[in-house]
Every structure is written in structure tokens, then in C-alpha cells.
Amino acid sequence: MEEFTKAIDASSKKWIDTLAETVAIKSVSADPVCRPECIRMMEWAKTEILRLGGYADLHPIGDQTMPGGQVVPLPPILLGGFGKDPKKKTVCVYGHLDVQPAEKEDGWDTDPWNLTEVDGKLYGRGSTDDKAPVLAWLWVVEVYQQLGRELPVNVKICLEGMEESGSEGLDEFLFKNTEWFKDVDFTCISDNYWLGPRKPCVTYGLRGMAYFVVTVKCAKKDLHSGVFGGSVHEAMHDMCKLLASLNKDDGSIAVPGVMDTVRPFPAEEQKLYESIDFDPEEFRTECGAPNALRFPDKKGVLSHWWRFPSLSVHGIEGAWSGAGGKTVIPKEVKGKFSIRLVPDQKPEEQEKHVKAHLESVFKNLKSPNTMTVEMINGAPAWLSDPSDPNYMAARRAIEKVFGVAPDLTREGGSIPVTNTFQEVTKKSVMLLPIGGSDDGAHSQNEKINRENYINGAKVLGMYLEEIAAAGSA
Amino acid sequence: MEEFTKAIDASSKKWIDTLAETVAIKSVSADPVCRPECIRMMEWAKTEILRLGGYADLHPIGDQTMPGGQVVPLPPILLGGFGKDPKKKTVCVYGHLDVQPAEKEDGWDTDPWNLTEVDGKLYGRGSTDDKAPVLAWLWVVEVYQQLGRELPVNVKICLEGMEESGSEGLDEFLFKNTEWFKDVDFTCISDNYWLGPRKPCVTYGLRGMAYFVVTVKCAKKDLHSGVFGGSVHEAMHDMCKLLASLNKDDGSIAVPGVMDTVRPFPAEEQKLYESIDFDPEEFRTECGAPNALRFPDKKGVLSHWWRFPSLSVHGIEGAWSGAGGKTVIPKEVKGKFSIRLVPDQKPEEQEKHVKAHLESVFKNLKSPNTMTVEMINGAPAWLSDPSDPNYMAARRAIEKVFGVAPDLTREGGSIPVTNTFQEVTKKSVMLLPIGGSDDGAHSQNEKINRENYINGAKVLGMYLEEIAAAGSA
Ligand SMILES: [Zn+2]
Numbered sequence: 001m002e003e004f005t006k007a008i009d010a011s012s013k014k015w016i017d018t019l020a021e022t023v024a025i026k027s028v029s030a031d032p033v034c035r036p037e038c039i040r041m042m043e044w045a046k047t048e049i050l051r052l053g054g055y056a057d058l059h060p061i062g063d064q065t066m067p068g069g070q071v072v073p074l075p076p077i078l079l080g081g082f083g084k085d086p087k088k089k090t091v092c093v094y095g096h097l098d099v100q101p102a103e104k105e106d107g108w109d110t111d112p113w114n115l116t117e118v119d120g121k122l123y124g125r126g127s128t129d130d131k132a133p134v135l136a137w138l139w140v141v142e143v144y145q146q147l148g149r150e151l152p153v154n155v156k157i158c159l160e161g162m163e164e165s166g167s168e169g170l171d172e173f174l175f176k177n178t179e180w181f182k183d184v185d186f187t188c189i190s191d192n193y194w195l196g197p198r199k200p201c202v203t204y205g206l207r208g209m210a211y212f213v214v215t216v217k218c219a220k221k222d223l224h225s226g227v228f229g230g231s232v233h234e235a236m237h238d239m240c241k242l243l244a245s246l247n248k249d250d251g252s253i254a255v256p257g258v259m260d261t262v263r264p265f266p267a268e269e270q271k272l273y274e275s276i277d278f279d280p281e282e283f284r285t286e287c288g289a290p291n292a293l294r295f296p297d298k299k300g301v302l303s304h305w306w307r308f309p310s311l312s313v314h315g316i317e318g319a320w321s322g323a324g325g326k327t328v329i330p331k332e333v334k335g336k337f338s339i340r341l342v343p344d345q346k347p348e349e350q351e352k353h354v355k356a357h358l359e360s361v362f363k364n365l366k367s368p369n370t371m372t373v374e375m376i377n378g379a380p381a382w383l384s385d386p387s388d389p390n391y392m393a394a395r396r397a398i399e400k401v402f403g404v405a406p407d408l409t410r411e412g413g414s415i416p417v418t419n420t421f422q423e424v425t426k427k428s429v430m431l432l433p434i435g436g437s438d439d440g441a442h443s444q445n446e447k448i449n450r451e452n453y454i455n456g457a458k459v460l461g462m463y464l465e466e467i468a469a470a471g472s473a
Numbered sequence: 474m475e476e477f478t479k480a481i482d483a484s485s486k487k488w489i490d491t492l493a494e495t496v497a498i499k500s501v502s503a504d505p506v507c508r509p510e511c512i513r514m515m516e517w518a519k520t521e522i523l524r525l526g527g528y529a530d531l532h533p534i535g536d537q538t539m540p541g542g543q544v545v546p547l548p549p550i551l552l553g554g555f556g557k558d559p560k561k562k563t564v565c566v567y568g569h570l571d572v573q574p575a576e577k578e579d580g581w582d583t584d585p586w587n588l589t590e591v592d593g594k595l596y597g598r599g600s601t602d603d604k605a606p607v608l609a610w611l612w613v614v615e616v617y618q619q620l621g622r623e624l625p626v627n628v629k630i631c632l633e634g635m636e637e638s639g640s641e642g643l644d645e646f647l648f649k650n651t652e653w654f655k656d657v658d659f660t661c662i663s664d665n666y667w668l669g670p671r672k673p674c675v676t677y678g679l680r681g682m683a684y685f686v687v688t689v690k691c692a693k694k695d696l697h698s699g700v701f702g703g704s705v706h707e708a709m710h711d712m713c714k715l716l717a718s719l720n721k722d723d724g725s726i727a728v729p730g731v732m733d734t735v736r737p738f739p740a741e742e743q744k745l746y747e748s749i750d751f752d753p754e755e756f757r758t759e760c761g762a763p764n765a766l767r768f769p770d771k772k773g774v775l776s777h778w779w780r781f782p783s784l785s786v787h788g789i790e791g792a793w794s795g796a797g798g799k800t801v802i803p804k805e806v807k808g809k810f811s812i813r814l815v816p817d818q819k820p821e822e823q824e825k826h827v828k829a830h831l832e833s834v835f836k837n838l839k840s841p842n843t844m845t846v847e848m849i850n851g852a853p854a855w856l857s858d859p860s861d862p863n864y865m866a867a868r869r870a871i872e873k874v875f876g877v878a879p880d881l882t883r884e885g886g887s888i889p890v891t892n893t894f895q896e897v898t899k900k901s902v903m904l905l906p907i908g909g910s911d912d913g914a915h916s917q918n919e920k921i922n923r924e925n926y927i928n929g930a931k932v933l934g935m936y937l938e939e940i941a942a943a944g945s946a
Pocket residue numbers: 096129130163191
């Protein structure tokens with residue numbers, strides 16, 4: 001172990017340079033102009049894996065039609081790995097090599113495409129999301145080689161170049177290639193963040209999501225309120241009543257049935273929150289809503305973030321949303337809202353609850369207008385067992401590297417690829433972040449701390465050791 | 474009379490050519506590139522009035538800063554007229570010479586800047602709004618001259634070139650120059666339309682307007698519902714409750730106090746609606762809301778259009794309004810709604826009612842967020858007496874030209890310049906339209922019927938006769 005961590009430290013300059021080399025590749029998946037760079041990034045990864053003695057193939061997955069009608073090829077998906085020893089366990093790792101858009105003018109203090117170290121922080125687009133985590137796996141492989149040691153497990157690698165654009169084509173490809181994953185024992189995804197800036201964690205749960213659009217139509221064209229105001233039963237009147245019916249005054253969910261399947265919150269679970277390194281004051285400051293926290297203590301914030309559902313009203317399409325005062329009566333308005341789902345809340349069941357509720361409210365309005373409700377996106381929550389061998393291996397690895405037991409965390413949003421790997425492999429999936437909560441993925445001045453990158457590589461390497469040392473999966 | 478109408482008929486080709494000449498001047502006040510054309514249009518009017526032996530001055534009213542920061546001169550205001558005989562009554566006429574934007578590509582069947590006659594309809598931008606009405610006054614003056622007759626009244630003319638862009642600078646200028654209007658006995662404004670396509674009318678009332686913005690703020694920045702959904706008391710939750718509280722389920726106004734000052738609707742007033750030439754079926758078809766009419770009979774539609782207030786919710790600024798599903802929790806949202814006011818409803822009083830109501834609803838929500846309410850625009854309703862000498866003169870003139878008594882109509886929107894002339898002159902103001910309801914002012918294929926233009930000139934001329942023949946104002 002000491003030998004391994006020393007070798008990681010000794011090679012850190014080289015792997016920071018390599019991170020700079022990949023940050024310089026503008027693999028912005030949302031921008032068709034950058035599509036060749038996305039593809040080049042995937043080719044770079046293949047070359048690197050082959051250089052390290054692994055195997056890798058780039059699988060084309062067809063074309064993408066951009067909103068403007070332009071057709072561009074999707075970046076290929078990389079399937080590769082190191083070692084095929086049937087006596088060893090097999091760990092599957094996932095990562096993405098595309099990044100969010102970035103322009104110096106957006107408010108970056110440095111060139112986003114030129115990795116720049118300031119006070120131990122490595123600034124650059126994609127530094128923490130998700131190039132450093134992907135590179136950390138390769139770094140581990142190279143160090144094992146330098147030490148003349150065999151990898152303790154077989155590693156299978158799945159990399160994509162469309163994650164920041166909805167992972168277009170990934171699910172379809174993976175579900176067609178489940179055969180390739182059939183010997184996978186554990187999956188490890190490093191594409192999220194610590195709960196705070198300082199303490200490592202492993203993440204074992206995500207909320208799901210059911211996104212709804214409720215449409216009310218009153219006329220065939222937008223009307224002028226000077227002429228039609230008072231004569232027409234306006235769609236917006238119905239919409240306001242419908243949206244107002246979704247939450248109680250205190251912000252809790254008012255749709256009958258939705259809360260019925262939420263698991264009880266027993267005392268022993270509540271205790272788990274006490275030891276977590278989390279400062280509600282920092283959370284308040286970050287959201288800039290010092291008065292708006294509904295449950296301002298640690299347990300209240302974390303449990304409503306991770307393990308209770310929530311219903312947010314996002315806005316209305318079709319109504320007047322610009323500055324100033326326009327006197328339009330919109331012909332048709334679409335209310336957008338979503339429910340963050342927790343375990344046991346199936347999206348299809350929530351869809352039934354929401355439709356039944358809105359239809360009942362609308363019926364009571366006795367409106368002459370038409371209403372339709374559609375669930376445009378539904379994904380169940382994901383919950384793993386943080387004491388299974390996969391998690392225990394990561395927890396021991398973190399304790400060895402940091403000298404502290406990691407927090408066991410969940411997240412309130414969804415990371416769709418997690419559900420996909422759960423379904424494709426049918427084995428334990430784990431989220432093992434290496435970056436801090438203040439890394440600013442998707443923001444200006446995205447960074448990863450030099451220490452997080454180096455310790456991250458150590459944790460990933462130790463995790464492979466611990467997996468190999470543990471009993472059978 | 475016969476001599477006058479024959480002379481109008483005889484000179485109609487010349488005045489249609491003149492209309493074509495002015496339509497060709499692209500006086501689009503919204504487009505800074507067209508500003509020299511707006512100014513040229515005002516100069517054209519001055520030259521024409523002088524040619525006809527009148528007096529006219531162009532008054533500069535300063536510069537305008539466009540939204541992009543560009544500074545352009547405002548078109549000058551024309552004050553002019555014909556005759557200053559203290560023994561005669563003085564009629565003030567208002568009109569505007571600027572027009573709405575138009576591009577052939579917007580869906581015009583003909584070149585919008587080339588007046589084109591098809592089946593007795595004269596198509597072109599500004600044809601009906603408001604170039605033909607302004608020209609009709611000059612046509613009348615020329616015909617009187619040709620007949621060797623003195624004008625029966627003094628005519629004062631006020632023309633502007635910014636009406637389609639909020640009449641910027643007009644009010645300030647007029648209130649500084651009330652002295653110029655002190656000998657005005659009657660005002661006649663021809664800048665609206667018949668209720669239908671066939672039957673003439675005079676218009677004696679307009680609804681006013683109170684436009685409100687209610688702002689709720691929950692955080693300093695937009696939040697992600699995956700992290701903050703459930704923890705934060707969302708501004709949108711409060712906003713939906715607030716907007717839903719403004720109308721009852723049937724669409725009527727639920728704000729206490731607003732309906733208190735609405736005048737009763739006695740049987741004799743209800744009867745007035747019976748004789749009006751109005752087809753609720755056409756109205757239904759036009760708004761494309763066959764089911765959404767709240768009071769589908771003639772009296773129901775017209776009275777809720779003209780003489781009852783209405784409250785419309787226009788939309789929400791700051792919330793997600795695009796297509797698709799974004800999972801944002803907006804930090805601050807601004808609900809926009811307006812009340813169309815009727816006589817005796819002072820905007821300042823409605824502001825008090827609305828603020829008291831929303832503050833009470835918000836207090837009951839026990840929300841930790843902040844709410845503010847602002848009235849960003851308030852204008853009272855306008856109601857004139859359709860049996861005063863000004864109106865009776867117009868009604869007799871119409872009956873002589875058309876052989877039918879005009880409908881007495883009101884409108885549901887506001888025409889701010891009407892209130893301004895009412896205040897500046899303190900005398901009877903009348904709206905005397907000459908175009909039909911199907912003229913498509915502001916739309917593609919704007920037109921005025923050849924017959925409406927010719928009969929319009931006749932009505933305006935006869936109106937001046939009738940004013941002179943009537944007893945003192
Ligand atoms: Zn990522």
C-alpha cells in the first residue's frame with residue numbers, strides 16, 4: 001500500500017500534464033462545431049488504453065439531428081478494459097469525456113481550455129466533470145505496471161462522449177450489449193461530488209423524477225384582453241387553480257396518494273444523519289435563501305433533500321414571460337412541474353395519482369376549456385446497500401487513504417446512467433466521487449483540487465485491492 | 474349636401490392616389506431606420522395643409538433612446554388648422570401618421586408599401602390605421618374650396634408620428650400647450666373601427682386598465698430542484714396560490730372591493746344592446762373559442778367586453794417558459810395580471826384593493842418568502858355622453874350618408890390619447906371610426922374599403938356641417 005501511494009505521488013506531475021492535455025480538447029457535446037473534438041477525445045482514450053496494454057473498441061452509435069436540423073455523428077462509445085482472468089473479479093467503471101460549454105467571457109478567471117493551477121486548485125472545463133476521474137483509473141493502471149504488479153481484478157471500462165447532452169444513444173447501445181457486461185461483478189461510477197468540500201463520501205441513493213406537463217387550451221389564437229377579457233373563460237385562470245392545487249400552503253405535496261408509499265423514517269435511520277459532515281448554515285448561504293428553508297436543521301435539510309419526495313412548479317409555457325406588461329390572453333398554456341421520487345414510488349403510479357388529482361380539480365372548476373396531462377419523463381429512485389461488499393471495499397479504501405470513515409450519502413437529483421448500469425449488470429452499483437462539492441462542475445471556474453485528484457487515484461487503486469481481498473461478490 | 478357628396482365622389486381617384494403616396498412613405502415608428510420617413514411624413518402633412526391654405530407648425534419634442542442605446546430624434550408634432558373665425562365653433566381633430574411594421578414576407582398578399590386595390594379594397598400598411606382617416610379631413614377641406622364654400626367651423630389639427638410606439642412625448646407636449654387648445658369646442662378622433670364590417674358606429678366609451686406585477690422571492694439564485702426541492706419553500710408555490718386567488722372558478726373577479734364600484738346594469742341599459750348589429754357567432758369564430766365564452770348571447774358578450782371589468786392573468790416572468798422540461802426552482806418570479814376598469818373604478822383604488830387582497834392571501838400562506846405588489850400602469854375608463862351635441866352631430870351625419878342610424882358602441886381596450894384630449898380640452902371627445910372591423914390594422918393585409926374611405930370623407934364633412942348647425946356647444 002505504501003509503495004502504491006508513493007508511486008501515485010511520484011507520477012502526479014505526469015498525470016496533471018495529461019489532464020491538461022485532455023482539458024485542451026474542447027469536447028463540448030452540446031456544440032455541433034465541437035463534435036470532431038468529442039470524437040477525438042474518445043479516440044485519445046482508446047489510444048491511451050491500448051498504450052497501457054488494455055483492449056478497447058470504439059462503437060459508432062449513429063447520427064444526431066441538432067435542433068437546427070443539422071445532422072452530426074454521435075461520438076462513439078468506448079468499451080475496453082484490462083485483464084480477462086476468469087479467476088479474478090470484474091469491476092466495471094463508467095465515465096464520460098464530453099464537457100459543458102465554456103467561454104472565457106462567461107466569467108472565467110482563466111482560459112477554460114488551459115488547465116491552470118492556482119493555490120493547489122486545477123482550473124479548467126472538464127477538470128472535475130469528468131476527465132480527472134476517468135484519468136485517475138488509467139493512472140492506477142499505469143502505476144500497477146510501473147510497480148510490476150498485476151491488477152488485482154479485471155477492469156472493464158465504458159466511456160461515452162454525450163453525457164452532458166442527455167447520454168443520447170447510450171441506453172439503447174448498452175441494452176443491446178448486455179452480453180458484454182455479463183461477467184461484471186461490481187460497478188463503480190465516479191461522476192458526482194462529495195457532500196462538502198473536505199470530507200470524502202460514497203453515495204448509495206438518488207431520487208427519481210416524474211416530470212409533468214398540464215395543458216389547458218381556451219382558444220385557437222392568443223387574444224387581446226381589451227376585447228376578450230371578461231368574455232372568454234381564460235386558460236390561465238384554470239392553470240393557476242390547477243398549479244395551486246399541487247402543494248399545500250407549507251410547500252408539502254397535496255396530490256392524494258403520492259405520499260402513501262413513502263417509507264417511514266424510523267429513529268435509527270434518523271440517527272444516521274447525525275454523524276454526517278454537513279453544515280446547514282453553509283447550505284443556507286449557498287442557496288441564498290436564509291428564510292426559505294423549510295426544515296433548517298441538519299436532519300431536516302438532508303432528509304428532505306435525499307429521502308422525501310418533493311414537488312416543484314417550474315413555470316408556464318405559452319404565457320407572457322418577458323419583461324414589462326403585455327396584455328395577452330394566452331390561447332394555450334402548459335404548466336410544468338416535477339416530483340422528485342424516492343424508493344417505492346413508481347413513476348407510473350405517480351402519473352396515475354397526478355392525473356386523477358388534476359382531473360378532479362379541473363372537473364370541480366366546471367371550466368369550458370380542455371385540459372390534458374402528460375408525464376414527459378419518469379425515472380425511479382435508486383437505492384443501494386452501503387454495507388454490501390462493493391461499498392465496504394470503497395469505505396475501507398477511503399479510510400486507508402484519508403484516515404477517516406467516509407460519509408454515506410444520497411443525492412436529491414437523478415444520474416440516469418446509474419439506473420442503466422443497475423439494470424444492465426444486475427449487480428451492485430456504487431457512486432464513488434473524488435471531487436469536492438465546491439468544484440463548480442457546469443459553472444465558471446470549474447476546478448479539481450490537486451489533492452483530490454491524487455487522493456482520488458489512490459482511493460480507486462485501493463478500492464480495486466479491497467474488492468479483490470473481499471469474499472466473493 | 475348633394476353637391477358636397479358628389480364632389481367627394483368626383484375627387485375620389487385623386488385622394489386614393491394621395492393615400493397611395495402616403496402609404497409609400499415607410500413611417501414605421503418602431504424602426505429607427507425608418508425614423509427619417511416618419512419625419513418626412515410629418516413634413517408631407519405640413520406642406521399639404523399649407524397648400525390647402527391652412528396653417529401648420531412642426532414642433533420638435535426631443536430625442537428617443539432606443540432599446541439598443543441608439544438615440545434618434547422623435548418625429549415632431551404637427552399643430553395646424555383651417556380658419557380662426559371667433560364666431561365659429563372650433564373642432565379639434567387628432568390623427569397619427571406613423572404605422573406598424575410590415576414585411577411582404579410576414580404573409581402579405583401584396584407589397585405593403587404599394588397601395589393595391591383588389592375588389593374594392595385598398596390594401597397597404599397604414600391604409601386604415603391611420604392614414605386614410607387623416608387624409609379624409611384634408612379631402613373635406615379641399616372639396617369645400619373647390620365648391621367655393623367656407624368651412625362651417627374652425628378646424629384645429631393635431632397629428633403625431635409615434636402613436637404605434639406609445640405616443641412617446643405627446644402627453645408631455647400637449648399638457649405644456651393646453652393654451653393652444655383653449656378655444657376647442659369639440660374633439661373628434663378617427664382612429665378606431667366599426668364593431669362589424671358593415672354598419673357604421675360612434676364610440677363613446679373605453680375601459681381603463683390597471684396592470685399589476687406581484688413579485689415573490691425565495692433565494693438569491695435559481696436553484697436545482699434535485700438539490701433544493703423539498704428543502705426550500707419555493708417562490709412558485711406562493712405565486713400559484715396568489716394568482717389562483719384573483720379569480721373565482723367561473724372566471725369572475727375574486728379581489729374584494731373591485732366589483733363594489735361597478736355601476737348597476739338596469740333594464741333600460743340592457744335594452745340598448747338589443748339593437749346593436751353584432752353577431753355573437755362571428756365573435757366566437759373570430760376568437761376560436763367556441764366553448765370558452767362565459768355569456769354567449771349578444772348582451773352577455775358586449776356588456777362584458779365594454780361595461781364590466783375583467784381580470785386577466787398574463788403570465789409569469791422568471792419562471793421556466795421554454796419548451797421541454799427544465800428542473801429549475803426559480804429564485805424570483807413576477808406574476809403579471811391586469812384589470813380592465815370601467816367608469817367609477819379609479820386605478821388608485823383598485824391598487825389598494827389588489828394590494829390588500831394579495832397581502833392577506835400571502836399572510837395566510839405563512840410563507841417565509843418576500844412578496845411585493847406594484848401597479849405598473851393605471852389609466853381610468855373613459856365614458857362620454859352619446860347624446861351630447863358633438864355625438865348628435867356625428868349621428869345625424871352618419872344617418873344622412875348611410876341612411877341608417879349608427880350603433881352606439883364602446884370598446885374594451887384603452888386608447889390613451891382619448892383620455893389625454895379629454896383632460897387637455899375639458900370638452901366633449903368623440904371617437905368616430907370610418908374603417909370596418911375586418912380592416913386588419915396591425916395585421917398582414919391591412920386594408921380600407923374604397924367605399925369606407927369615400928363615405929368616411931362624406932361623414933366627416935357632414936359632421937362639420939352638423940356641428941355648425943347645432944346650438945352652441
Ligand atoms: Zn459528469
